[in-house]
Each structure stands twice: as structure tokens, then as C-alpha cells.
Amino acid sequence: xxxxxxxxxxxNAGTVNEVRALQGIDLSIEKGSFVVVLGTxxxxxxxxLNAVAGSFFVDEGTISLSGQxxxxxxxxxxxxxxxxxxxxxxxxTAPHMSIAENFALAARRGKHRGLSWALSxxxxxxxxxxVATLRMGLENRLxxxxxxxxxxxxxxxxxxxxxxxxPQLLLLDExxxxxxxxxxxxxxxxxxxxxxxxxxxxxxxxxxxxxxVNLGDRLIMMHRxxxxxxxxxxxKARLRVEDLLSRFEEIRRREQLDESAALMxxxxxx
Amino acid sequence: MTLLIGALTVGLIxxxxxxxxxxxxxxxxxxxITTEGSITLGASIAAVMLVNFHTSPAxxxxxxxxxxxxxxxxxxxxxxxxxxxGLLAGILVxxxxxxxxxxxxxxxxxxxxDVKTLFSHNWFGTDTINVFGWxxxxxxxxALLFSLGMALAVVGVLxxxxxxxxxxxxxxxxxxxxxxKAQGSDVEWNTILGVSLANGxxxxxxxxxxxxxxxxxxxMGLGMVVWGLAxxxxxxxxxGSRSLGLALLGTVxxxxxxxxxxxxxxxxxxxxxxxxLMTAIFVLSALVxxxxxxxxxxxxxxxx
Ligand SMILES: Nc1ncnc2c1ncn2[C@@H]1O[C@H](COP(=O)(O)OP(=O)(O)O)[C@@H](O)[C@H]1O
Ligand SMILES: [Mg+2]
Numbered sequence: 001x002x003x004x005x006x007x008x009x010x011x012n013a014g015t016v017n018e019v020r021a022l023q024g025i026d027l028s029i030e031k032g033s034f035v036v037v038l039g040t041x042x043x044x045x046x047x048x049l050n051a052v053a054g055s056f057f058v059d060e061g062t063i064s065l066s067g068q069x070x071x072x073x074x075x076x077x078x079x080x081x082x083x084x085x086x087x088x089x090x091x092x093t094a095p096h097m098s099i100a101e102n103f104a105l106a107a108r109r110g111k112h113r114g115l116s117w118a119l120s121x122x123x124x125x126x127x128x129x130x131v132a133t134l135r136m137g138l139e140n141r142l143x144x145x146x147x148x149x150x151x152x153x154x155x156x157x158x159x160x161x162x163x164x165x166x167p168q169l170l171l172l173d174e175x176x177x178x179x180x181x182x183x184x185x186x187x188x189x190x191x192x193x194x195x196x197x198x199x200x201x202x203x204x205x206x207x208x209x210x211x212x213v214n215l216g217d218r219l220i221m222m223h224r225x226x227x228x229x230x231x232x233x234x235x236k237a238r239l240r241v242e243d244l245l246s247r248f249e250e251i252r253r254r255e256q257l258d259e260s261a262a263l264m265x266x267x268x269x270x
Numbered sequence: 271m272t273l274l275i276g277a278l279t280v281g282l283i284x285x286x287x288x289x290x291x292x293x294x295x296x297x298x299x300x301x302x303i304t305t306e307g308s309i310t311l312g313a314s315i316a317a318v319m320l321v322n323f324h325t326s327p328a329x330x331x332x333x334x335x336x337x338x339x340x341x342x343x344x345x346x347x348x349x350x351x352x353x354x355x356g357l358l359a360g361i362l363v364x365x366x367x368x369x370x371x372x373x374x375x376x377x378x379x380x381x382x383x384d385v386k387t388l389f390s391h392n393w394f395g396t397d398t399i400n401v402f403g404w405x406x407x408x409x410x411x412x413a414l415l416f417s418l419g420m421a422l423a424v425v426g427v428l429x430x431x432x433x434x435x436x437x438x439x440x441x442x443x444x445x446x447x448x449x450x451k452a453q454g455s456d457v458e459w460n461t462i463l464g465v466s467l468a469n470g471x472x473x474x475x476x477x478x479x480x481x482x483x484x485x486x487x488x489x490m491g492l493g494m495v496v497w498g499l500a501x502x503x504x505x506x507x508x509x510g511s512r513s514l515g516l517a518l519l520g521t522v523x524x525x526x527x528x529x530x531x532x533x534x535x536x537x538x539x540x541x542x543x544x545x546x547l548m549t550a551i552f553v554l555s556a557l558v559x560x561x562x563x564x565x566x567x568x569x570x571x572x573x574x
Contacts, residue, residue, distance in 0.1 A: 074456075076454050076456050077454070079451065079453060090446075091446070091449065092452065093446065093449055094441075094442040094446045094449055096512065097438075097442060101441075101442075102442075104435065105438060105439055105442055105449075105450070105453045105455075106453055108435055108454075109453045109454045110454035113434075113435040113436045113438075113439050113455065115431070115436060116434060116435055117433065117435075118433055118434055118438040145512075
């Protein structure tokens, strides 16, 4: 379904700000699987999702999705196959346009946009019912500007928009990180609902170990631009928060060991 | 009365320019300076078509508009494909257009004497007609009604266009380009199309203005961006709304009102040489005053 081979990405190469954000990622995701991505800050989780979505071209490696080599596709071309929800509620919607108009945009994701009426009766008809399923009362506010809604409402709508036309791949990048706990719960429940209903192939980054344990059928742990652990099947199902904590602790200890070794070496030789 | 009708007519003709400025500055957040070259481009193409090639006024006007669309597309391509800063891209095209316009006209001014234009008509069959108790030239009133029809037609077409799927994604491009990419639309192409459309309107305005005032001049674009912005700002103050239809209508009303204000100021003895300075000061204060008021009220709030 999604195949990544030898993906490398370095930002600001050759400068003092050089960051090797992805250092050789190989990943193969089957159709219909729900993969949770966990990792320390700056480990390259967002960069991985951005590489798949085409926010930039990778330095090395190939990306293929649904049997097509999309390595050289531009971002808007890949959007034909990919639905996305960003970390910031501001990123996924047009704030000065109405809820209905935002959905009109999503209803033609990756399709030709011509001179037919954006808010067609057909769209408006289905929209009301779908938005009503959020149980946020937004179905009566379809004319309101997106910018007038709360972050939780916007993320819920963005998720609905991203899946309005069933995507081959759904990318969720810490899409609840900016929300208060109650809204975050709501959006997570909606995520589970949508993903399982449409059997969507999903790649979800999260900072929450609880989410990582509860959701998905596969878990990837990233560190320093590489995939450190890859758990699936029974291993993933058996996973508890404590196991994750101890794995992070292990990373931390190894890091410290590296640092003290470096310190020792530099004390001795420099 | 003649003065009032004349000012109204010019206000309506320039409202097409103001609508173009509204599209680039407000819808696309793109500070497009191409305007100053493309209004003259529209005027000079139309003038030369009429004088040298004896085409029909409608053909000359449409040709002028197409010229503006090409100019806008060039600015759009420079900005998106060649990653040139938007202001600079506009300045480059505007500067180039100055020479292009001189080339088209062959000199700095083309008078439209003894040629039939869109404003040669008289719909009334008499020389004067009575407007609210005043005698007015029927020819002038025809010109006014024709300009009004043009402005309303353009507003109508823009309103409908911006509510189609294509128009909606163009509006979204200025609102959140990241979102537009994620929805699978090409931000660069949308921007090129938008800037092209805006400059087409601006050149249309120039083609009409040349026919109305009876000449095309290489200098006629000078200060037109600020002029358009002033109209947009007045329009926003008048309608106070961000709804699309009201914003478009407001821009037209802003253009008319601004033209009237200018006519009155000139009548009261404002030196025409100071006009552009006054316009610039007006736009500057409209941009800065709200900030000052806001920061003052915030300070006041803290002390209270
Ligand atoms: N566009 C960019 N330009 C420069 N550096 C970047 C860019 N995007 C990410 N980085 C860097 O790459 C590293 C990985 O970032 P990211 O993928 O955002 O981490 P996270 O796992 O927290 O999502 C970080 O050091 C970050 O500073
Ligand atoms: Mg991140």
C-alpha cells in the first residue's frame, strides 16, 4: 500500500543548522492498517508524514502509494490520494470561508474544479447529516466562518473534510496535541469511528502514550530520524503504557551513555 | 450637474480597477503593482486598435482587457514559478510595461478624435434631458448609465464566479494556501489565474477610461494602485462586512464616493498637483489609524 525505501532528508545541508531529519527510513504499510507513530521531540515524525504528503521532495529513496511511484509528485498531486489533518487547527481550514465552503473544497479534493456551483444542493444535503454526526450542533451553523469555531470543532471538521472523499491514505500529525483534554477525546473517538468505518489506511503521529496503546494495530517508535521499534499484531495488542515508558527510558539511558562516552573521550583526547 | 455626472462616470469606470485591486490585495493577499502598467496597457491597446486599425469599440476594449490578463499572468508566473517577491514581480512588469505601452502607442499620447467609441452613443435621441429638475447632456447621461451597467455586470459575474468550485478554491488560496494544497489544488496556478483576472479587469477599466476621456496617455497609470486601495478601504468602511457580495458592491461604491470626494476637493481649490499626496495620506491613515485606536484603547483598558 504505502512503501518507503531508503528515505533520507537533511534540512539546511552543509550549514551549521544542518539537521538530518530522516536517516534511512524503510517502511511498508498494508492496506487498511492503522499505524501509530511515537517518538521523542524532533525525532522526525512530522518530517516523515510531510515526506509522504509531498511538502518537500526527499533527498534519497522512493515513495510509492497504491502501486504508483509518487516520489516526484507534487504535494497537490499527492493530495488526490491522501487526506491530512495537521497539528494546528489553523492549518487545515480556510478561516474566512464558511463551514459549507470549506467542505465544498474538500468534496473536490484532487478533482477538476470548474465553473459549477460550489455549494450545490447535493453537497449541502449530505453535509448537514454528516456534520450532525459530530453532535456539536454545527449542522445549524454551516454558514458561519470557520475561523469563528473552537480548535476542537475545527479539528473535527478537518478530519471529516479529509475523509469526505475516501483517501487511500490518511495522515494525522498530532492532530489532538493543540486541544484541551475533552476536545482531544472527542476528536480521538471520531478518528476511531471514521478509520474503522471506512477501513482507512492510516498513519497517525501522537505524543500521547495512552493513545498509542489504545489505538491502531501497529506502532512505530522513531528516534533521531530512524525507526527504532516496530510492533504489530499480538505485540502491539499486548502493549501497555509502562512498556512504552520503559522503552523511552532505555532511549534516554542510551543517550546519556553516548553523552558521557563523548564527554570522556573529549576529556581524554581534546 | 455636469461635474457630478462626470465624476460618477469616472468613478464607475475606475471601480473595475478597484475590483481588480480588491482581488489581488484582499482575496489573494498579493500586493500587485502591475496595476499601474496594466491600466495603461488596456488604454493604449484599445486606443491604437480604434485609431490605427479602425476596429469596433467592443473589439478594441476586449483586446485591451486581454492584454492586461497577459501582463497579470506574467507577474503571476514571475512570483510563483521563479519565486520572485510579489512586490518586485509587479514592479518589474510595471516597469517593462511602460516601454511596451510607448511601443504600442508609438508616442506618449494617442488622442481618440473622430473615432467611434463605446461612449459615442446617445440613448435618448435628444441633446439634453431632465434629471431631477436639472438639464443634463443626454450624451453624458448615456455614458453614466453605460458605465453603471458595466460595473454592475462585472460585479455580478465576479460574484457568481467566486461561488463556483474554481472561484471558491481561488478565494481559499488567499486564505490558507497550505489547506488548498492539502485539498489537491495547485496554489501556483490559482495565483497566476487570479492575478491575471485582476489585471484583465484593470486593463478593461483603462480601455474604458481612454474612450471616455478621449485619449490614452503613458502616464495615466501613475498612482492607480493607491487609488484602487482607497476605493477598497472606503468600500469596506461603507459595508463593514466581509461577505463577498457586499464587499464587491462596497468596492464599487467606494470608487464612486472617492471620485466624488476628489471632485469636491478640487472644486474647493485643492491643487491638482497635491492630489496624489492626499490620496496616499488618506490610505496611510486608513491603514494606521485603526492600529493606533486599538493600542490606545488597550492602554486605556489597562489603566482603568
Ligand atoms: N522545514 C524544516 N526546516 C529545517 N528543519 C526542519 C524542518 N522541519 C523539521 N526540521 C527539523 O527536523 C527535525 C525533526 O523535526 P520533526 O519531524 O518536526 O520532529 P517531530 O518528531 O517532533 O515531529 C527537528 O530537528 C526539526 O527542527
Ligand atoms: Mg511534529
